[in-house]
Amino acid sequence: MNQERPKILKFNFSKVSNWLIILAVLWLLTSIGLGWLINSIIILIGILLLLPIVLFVGAQWWLSRNIIQDECPVCGFEFTALNQTQCQCPNCGEPLQVEQGHFSRLTPPGTIDIKAVDISAQTLDD
Template sequence: MNSYFSRLLSINNFGSSCFVNLLLLILLLGLVGLSWIVNGLLVILGVITIIPVIILLIFKWWLKHNLVYGNCPVCNSKLTGFKNMKSYCLNCGETLESQNDEFHRNIPVSTVDVEIVDSYDNQTDESS
């Protein structure tokens, strides 16, 4: 009797016994007429594997249509941001807003933007 018991133990220690047991359970349920349970489990398993792929594809599509790539108008470093949202340049810290797939400075209406030209450097270059 001990040799028969040791054979049962060796069968139970089989590496894929869980898969075999699951397969036998599905087969038994199919034979009994409870195939709707098996079909339900297969549908749930299919949904669980397909939904993350669909979510990933939708997220990639959304990113493709809502990301803006461009350069900072102040320091000319490369930037990435979302459409119609405020963002900051990581290089110079300027507040920017993306409009028409380009980055623009976000300055108040009453501010006058002026470029400084050093006349002393120009005079010394011309006189030399």
């Protein structure tokens, strides 16, 4: 015959005693007027748990508003950059300015930007 107690009715007091000691210390601190200390610790733990989440959401929002993806006006290479900054095309090396979500060439004032068009020579037969 099995003389042991059923496992369902077994209760491990060593695990519970740790929690009881913690609760007794907390009760003692609140009873002598140090509840503000416990409240401060709980608030600090809450801030430490919530701060990474808030920072992650804030960084995602900021990046979604400030990163643009467009083509280089010189070579047509598509890449990303931060809005309202100067950058250089990684393909052709052209200095670019990011304005209103698009790349534009960074040229000195007074420079006229033109596009060359190749016109093939045709001979007219009369």
